[in-house]
Amino acid sequence: xxxIQVLVAGAAEGEVLVLDEPLSFxxxxxxxSGVIIDTHHPQHGAALAGKVVVMPAGRGSSSSSxxxxxxxxxxxxxxxxxxxxTDPIMALGAMVGExxxxxxxxxxxxxxxxxxxVGGWQYARLxxxxxxxxxxxxxxxxxx
Amino acid sequence: MDGGTNGGPGASFPPVTTLAHRLLARYAAITxxxxxxxxxxxxxxxxxxxxxxxxxxxxxxxxxxAQVTVPxxxxxxxxxxxxxxxxxxxxxxxxxxxxxxxxxxxxGCRQTWTCAPYxxxxxxxxxxxxxxxxxxxIVFANSVLGARTERYGDFIDLCAAITGxxxxxxxxxDEGRLGRVLVEIRGVRDATMRRxxxxxxxxxxxxxxxxxxxxxxxxxxxxxxxDLKALGAAxxxxxxxxxxxxxxxxxxxxxxxxxxxxxxxxxxxxxxxxELAAAAAExxxxxxxxxxxxxxxxxxxxxxxxxxxRTLLAGRTIASRLEFFVSTGRDILARIDDEGWGAxxxxxxxxxxxxxxxxxxxxxxxxxxxxMTNSAKWAWYAPNNLGYQVAFGSLExxxxxxxxxxVWRDESQWDVAPGDQAGGRSNQGATS
Numbered sequence: 001x002x003x004i005q006v007l008v009a010g011a012a013e014g015e016v017l018v019l020d021e022p023l024s025f026x027x028x029x030x031x032x033s034g035v036i037i038d039t040h041h042p043q044h045g046a047a048l049a050g051k052v053v054v055m056p057a058g059r060g061s062s063s064s065s066x067x068x069x070x071x072x073x074x075x076x077x078x079x080x081x082x083x084x085x086t087d088p089i090m091a092l093g094a095m096v097g098e099x100x101x102x103x104x105x106x107x108x109x110x111x112x113x114x115x116x117x118v119g120g121w122q123y124a125r126l127x128x129x130x131x132x133x134x135x136x137x138x139x140x141x142x143x144x
Numbered sequence: 145m146d147g148g149t150n151g152g153p154g155a156s157f158p159p160v161t162t163l164a165h166r167l168l169a170r171y172a173a174i175t176x177x178x179x180x181x182x183x184x185x186x187x188x189x190x191x192x193x194x195x196x197x198x199x200x201x202x203x204x205x206x207x208x209x210a211q212v213t214v215p216x217x218x219x220x221x222x223x224x225x226x227x228x229x230x231x232x233x234x235x236x237x238x239x240x241x242x243x244x245x246x247x248x249x250x251x252g253c254r255q256t257w258t259c260a261p262y263x264x265x266x267x268x269x270x271x272x273x274x275x276x277x278x279x280x281x282i283v284f285a286n287s288v289l290g291a292r293t294e295r296y297g298d299f300i301d302l303c304a305a306i307t308g309x310x311x312x313x314x315x316x317x318d319e320g321r322l323g324r325v326l327v328e329i330r331g332v333r334d335a336t337m338r339r340x341x342x343x344x345x346x347x348x349x350x351x352x353x354x355x356x357x358x359x360x361x362x363x364x365x366x367x368x369x370x371d372l373k374a375l376g377a378a379x380x381x382x383x384x385x386x387x388x389x390x391x392x393x394x395x396x397x398x399x400x401x402x403x404x405x406x407x408x409x410x411x412x413x414x415x416x417x418x419e420l421a422a423a424a425a426e427x428x429x430x431x432x433x434x435x436x437x438x439x440x441x442x443x444x445x446x447x448x449x450x451x452x453x454r455t456l457l458a459g460r461t462i463a464s465r466l467e468f469f470v471s472t473g474r475d476i477l478a479r480i481d482d483e484g485w486g487a488x489x490x491x492x493x494x495x496x497x498x499x500x501x502x503x504x505x506x507x508x509x510x511x512x513x514x515x516m517t518n519s520a521k522w523a524w525y526a527p528n529n530l531g532y533q534v535a536f537g538s539l540e541x542x543x544x545x546x547x548x549x550x551v552w553r554d555e556s557q558w559d560v561a562p563g564d565q566a567g568g569r570s571n572q573g574a575t576s
Contacts, residue, residue, distance in 0.1 A: 007174055027528065031195050062277065062297020066194035069299075073197045088174045089297065095167055096299050100200050 002114050002135040007083075007091040009133060010104035013125035014079035016118065017051035019043050025064035025071075025093070034076030049076040052124040054115070056084040068093025072103050080106045080126050082135075084115050108133060164210060164306040171300055177311030181273055186212065186305035187261045189219040189277035190298045191248040192504070193241040201299060205306075206247035212305040217256040217264065219278045220500045221245045224507075225257065226474060230497060232506040253305070257499035258473030260373070260444040262289060265475070270395055273316055275304035279386070280443045280521065283376035286387035288369060290395040292316050295386050315387055319405075321396060323389050325354045326409035329363035331416040333561040337364055340374055341538040341557060344520040345424045346415065347375035351383025352423075353413055360389040360403040367393050370446055377443050378520035421558035427523040427536035433551040435463075435535070436513035438542050439502045441471035442522040449539070450480050454489070456543040462493030463549030466511060474498045493546075503529055516542050516551060 020042040023029070028038035034049040048071070058064055068090060071077040077097065081090055086109050094105045106126050110118060114135070118124060123138025172180060193199060222241030223231045231238060249255055256264060261276070262284045268274050268291035276285050276293040285291040294314045296304060304310050314320040327350065329337075336342050350359050359379075367375075367390060379385035389397035397403035445453075453470070462468045470489075472480075477498050480486050486496060497507060503526040508515065516535040517523055523536040535551050544552045 061279075062189070062295065062300075063192075063194060065298040065300075066190075066198045069197040069201070070195040073195075073200070086174060088171055088300075091174050092167070092171060092299050095170055096201055097197070099163055099167070100197065100204060 002110075002117070003131075004114065004133055004135055005109040006106070006133050007086070007109060008094040008098070008105065008107040009128055010080075010106035011127050012052065012080040012104075012106050014050050014052045014123070016121045016124050017043070017046060017048065017053050017078075018119050019053065019055040022057040022059040023055055024059040024061060025067035026061040029067055029071065031067055031070045032074055032076070034071045034074070048078045050079050052080045052082060052126075053078040054082045054118055058083070058087040058090045062089050064089050065093035065096065068105075069097040069100065072097030072105055073101055077103070077105050080108070082115075082118060082124075083107065083109050085109065106133070108135070163208075164205070164303040167299065168303040168307050168309065171303070172311035175311045175313045177313045179312050180309040181312045181316065182308055183214055183273050183275045183304060183310055185214050185268060185272075185274050186216040186301060187219060187274075187276040187278065187281055188216060188248060188253060188301045188305060190301050191218050191221050191244055191253070193222045193237065193244045194298070196240075198298070199240055199244055202244050202247040205302060206250045210251055210306050212252045213308040214305060215266075216253045216305040217258070217261045218248055218253045219261075219281070220257055220259050220504065222500060222505050224497050224499045226477070226498050230495070230507045232509065251302070251306075256473060256475065258444050258475070259501060260284075260446070260473060263444065263446050263473060263476060273310070275301060275310050277301035279380035280373070280377035282386050283380045283388065284373055286315055286321070287376055287389065287394050288372045292321070295384070321387060322358065322405040322407070323360035323397070323403040324357040324410050325359045326404075326412040327353075327359045327361045328412065328414045329361060330414055331561050332363075332420065333417075333559060336417065336557055336559070339538055339557055340371065340518055341424060342420065343367065343371040344374040344378050344518065345420050345427070347378030348382045348427060348520040348524070349415060349419060349423045350375070350388065351379040351381060351385050354383060354385060356384035356386070358387050358389065359385065360391065360397065360400065360409065362391045362400060364390055365392060368448070370449055373443055373446070374518075374520065378524070381521040381524045417558045417560045424536060424558065427520055428534060429523075429527050430514045430533035430535060432514045432533060432535075434513035435466050435516055435545055435550055436511035437467040437469065437508050437515045438546045439469045439471070439508065439515055439517050439522060440519065440539065440542055441469070441497070442501055442503055442517070442519040444501070445470050445472040445476065447476055447479055450476070450485060452539060453494075453543065454485060456540055457489070457492055457494075457547075460492065460547045462546045465549050466513065466546060467508060468494050468546050469497050469502050469507065470494060471497045471501045506530065508532070514551065516545050518542050
């Protein structure tokens, strides 16, 4: 179990998708499908929808906030976003998505060790506890 | 739903301005700020339509009765409200874009519709704390005006304008404005340094070399505001530069020592004619010399730039095979129309676009051939945004090419300064 730095709180779970490079949602993520369309990105073509996305950082334009809010609206957002560094632009997109559509995409920041550990997981689960949020490795809830 | 989304008159919800306050407070906590400080004005970029969510946000805020509490200007929208027939995209985008623009106006924002708010009559002064969005406006405010703004953008720009506050971090503080990287310009001819291409290209290089750090440019003795505008816009496109210093030119860099706050630079980069020539070449995406359009005015053309355009064009007519667009703010258009220049330029075949920009929205009709521009920012974004092939050149090259109907080059512009052996040889990282 890992205690983490929380930008946007919430419970979530899903398959882990690790991005090898920072991703700008603006110009990098298709707004209606949630698929990575940045042709220079190593995970080009991957679908973000429902995944616990582990990414080193956002990148570039502040319009990425709008794109994250847009994929939340469309129901094709990541289940959660786990960052390697603080990113107010990603956090804002999630906050606005939550305010407008009552759907929470938790955004948290991992330290280097945590980041490396989660990168090896297939499935991750975020929970909100009394003393902050915890991150645990799968299994899938449906296997009960 | 967050409090008060449906909160019309008489509703029991708290007013949705609390959403602005709450978003701003949560944002401030993430930045690590210990307090909020008041701002004197705001510039909003969120008025550009990015899809239904951006419209939902604007509608939610506006219908709740939220009002900005400081003088607030608006960046470009998706359409030219003064010349709507120029828009070539889908009608539903026009309707959504118009609704976006209406909501921001209803919240008390001035309908300036320009990415160059620093060209408006009233602009912030040295030391003023402001909240500006749009990357080129941010870098200009910080670097050229000495006003203080962080990199604000979608959603938070409106929250800052409504609450009249921002977190006291980064570029709002003395410490956060000091230079980090020394950029020495060496071996570049004076004649080259008087060209618009020099500044746009230097900006493009800076963005690539320093990322989001604050560069201190040494070795450029003079620059016009339009030069610094081109430099900043380019650096904020290829990189995330929000401020630069130019020693002896920008207000917070009277000396090299002042720009670095008396500390040593973290890194030194040397740039000469060769690096500049390579960077300029990189901004041209095609070898094609057939020309379908010329697009200038990214960021929005200034009054001074219009005077230069008139001089270079000298009453000649644009070749009939191509379109010639100049993007500008409606305030500048009013000034040039007062001078009678608008009619004169239109008679030569120049089309003036206001309220939006040709790299964001489909305006060019797609005539065969490359699009030529003197904007490094346009050259950087338009191939991806709109699929154009771009030829980057000076304003003079753009005008000559437009008159001739094919790309025309002044090959002398990157020549090495006579007698300068160091020119063009980089020592740290500026090789390309």
